[in-house]
Amino acid sequence: MITIPYLTALSTYFSYALLFAFGQFRDFFRKIADWWGKDNSLQGYAPICLGFEDFYIRRLYMRIQDCFGRPIASAPDAWFDVVERVSNDYNKTLKRTENINRCLNLGSYNYLGFAAADEYCTPRAIETLKKFSPSTCSARVDGGTTTMHNDLEECVANFVGKPASIVFGMGYVTNSAILPVLIGKGGLIISDSLNHNSIVNGARGSGATVRVFQHNTPSHLEKVLREQIADGQPRTHRPWKKIIVVVEGIYSMEGELCELPEIVSICKKYKAYVYLDEAHSIGAVGKTGKGVCELLGVDTADVDVMMGTFTKSFGSSGGYIAGSKELIRYLKHNCPAHLYATSISPPAAQQIISSIKVILGEDGTSRGAQKLARIRENSNFFRSELQKMGFEVLGDNDSPVMPIMLYNPAKIPAFSRECLKQNVAVVTVAFPATPLLLARARICISASHTREDLTKGLEVISNVADLVGIKYFPAEPKKELENGRTKLE
Template sequence: MPGQTGETHRGYQRPRLCYTNHAQYLIYARPFIESFEETPMLVAVLTYMGYGILTIFGYLRDFMREWKIEKCHIAREREEQKDFVPLYQDFENFYTRNLYMRIRDSWNRPICSVPGATFDLVERSSNDYNWTFEYPGRVVKDVINLGSYNYLGFAENTGACATAAGEVTVKFGVGMASTRQEMGNLDRHEELEKLVASFLGVESAMAFGMGFATNSMNIPALAGKGCLILSDELNHASLVLGARLSGSTIRVFKHNNMQSLERLLRDAIVHGQPRTHRPWKKILILVEGIYSMEGSIIRLPEVIALKKKYKAYLYLDEAHSIGALGPYGRGVVEYFGLDSKDVDVMMGTFTKSFGAAGGYIAGRKDLIDYLLTHSHSAIYATSMPLPVVEQIITSMKCIMGKDGTTIGRSRIQRLAENTVYFRRRLREMGFIIYGNNDSPVVPMMLYMPAKIGAFGREMLKRNIGVVVVGFPATPIIESRARFCISAAHTKEMLDRALDVISEVGDLLQLKYSRHKVLPSLDRPFDETTYEENKE
């Protein structure tokens, strides 16, 4: 039996292998390998020093602005409101004007094409240190796109999806001008929901026009005062907001740490509610399939085992995993070979793998019937536009093979192949990569604040578009570049991108890893790979 090997991260041990004893081995049908290499001590020290220097210079520049030595472009309170309580927190203001503005050009870049495997980017420049931008009217063509969540390549303006959406637009128009409960419920909406339920293998499903609101507006309908929500510390902001809006008691467990989760469950059962010690009305566990900043995959078999043991409910957010995991793209439940009935609330979005917009809740019919009358997102939100509905239906039928082709299956396989190849090559180059080997979200650690903007700019100079992420979206010393792999990427595109990443990595000295990985021979990734991995 393999032993546990691990790498520390944020003060606790994160195992690389999912099983450490016979009981856990029986839970998992395939190896579960995740990597979170510890930040090198020297890099951590230099990163803190970098932020310290930026902070000192920030206060110096604030002093110069106060004495009108340096011009300040940031919005100020009106003179008649100078005695009001500040609208923004002081540190948020300080961070924005002194740190964020230095690298603001790395975000909100306007593109002017389909966000496919490549895209066209509108050039812009700034003459006042990123406070304002000018647009000379030039376009950078054919930038390789490593930032969009276009996992299966359905964000496209040609093909069956685009044709179907175009025909529906001509026939029905774009706007619905009503909610589902009034005049905005069309037969295509109901067909979509039946298709989603069939795809996931559950009794019923319900579609919503916005992915973020699918979480933030439905969790309050499922939990309230007297309920306990156990939330992973790295859950998405929509899950966090939904939990807070519910009025439930919230307790946070360490990321993907089953010992931490079980400890909270045990304490909840033993002690009950604070002060009264009455039993909780309901215990709801909130987790994600793939965590979009870490690239990690939820340890779903263990979560389900704990949920059954302590009679809690499970809410699974599959925003990034639906379509991207599993032999048939049915998400993390299929990836582990589990029964969808073991997940009480299945949530996902149509914004990633399906190239559309909106989200869904799926599960038992009585759950969906309840949400129809209690969910704010169902009662008050305008219906999903029919062109978006048609895009989802067409792409989902393609994934399921109901269009009579194998295009969907081949895209799922190509995404899996691209993911394994891209992650392996980055590790061989010496970069620190977070997450699961099968996750198409690939975080590459940058750490130092100066390297956030530098990496994005240097990559763009070489016609590669990437997303860089820093505080407050990540811990202050764990800035990173986040690559999103797509089935639309060809091997030539990935090789070109990898060569550029290696070149920029050498230029900025980003190859921090102390674990040397020997290059391995490429081998075809075919449809039997999922089965082979079970051995």
């Protein structure tokens, strides 16, 4: 639960109220101008988008859209090239210039550093590109299944500790297309309140009844389960045909680890299925990178559906579902993302297989273990230093995702632009990805970052924070070494 400082909450409410008031004032005069000019451009058609529907986009997002969608001109490594953009019409349009800035990358999901050129993965991906081409140009059930896809599904199943798996070309679709296949009318989905939008849309599209439990709170999950089982289906009160509890391994906007052992125990008690989204945790946490089950000591046999993506730790694209052989066979015959969508690119599949081999040490080196140790050390170091400086940082230790709370809408562009001026690229996140009052900067740490990179990032973030005022707690006294001992100033 995030507790917003009173004055911060007050100023944030005031800022949005001011924005709303001036926006409505300007829209009023624009309507008068349109009426006076008798604009008939629609010629009898109803407007696709009404004025109030895109009010937030026009009055807030458009004014700060230079902070989002910045084009890059290199691989998303520890440092990357950011293309400069300018606007002459108050950000309504942005034009690229010839200037390119080399920036420290604190925003990409490149957790293990595989997104850049790798001595083991890259040559194999290139060879696969030459052999299979960039695309199969077909769905899996037609001509889109290559030997690479079969090898990948076997590799993923073995890696996560499940009998079988199925892979898809897009991570978002893995959730949104799978849930409607797993459950429908007469079923119950109980979802964490902060689950990803792909889970939300998948649950809505399933036709099942959806209930939400308080974020990462097993006690409330048990309460919801008990009440829903006692009440049964709406109107008929018949028993639910199926109950699925959906959680994430690491919550992408919070950086928190799932309370998985407690949740699994409760689901066992009430005979509910567990659906685990490991988009941000697979490959990034655990002694051998096998995710939160390994990290928290949960038997993968107790998780019925294991979902994950290849777009983070593996430096590729797509997603997977791992489970029993019966489950995977059912999905291959019923899931539209498998039946109708173009299969995952063969070079992308090879990149995933190769990165998993590196993680497991099957490349003949210890680079995988070193990467896992480095991402853990880098994440914990960066998080502890931010907390010492007085930032409100969300999330848990070992998580490479660490949101820094900004709150006030004016601080979103200020923080992003000032960091960019000092060659540090950060991602700022606001409504609708987060609640209106809980805007934040989401820092993502990589194993490819050196200690010098992280120190540089911390220095810039600290200086910018002093400028825009986002240190909400007193900083801890600095430490120095004297005669081999650490002392407080």
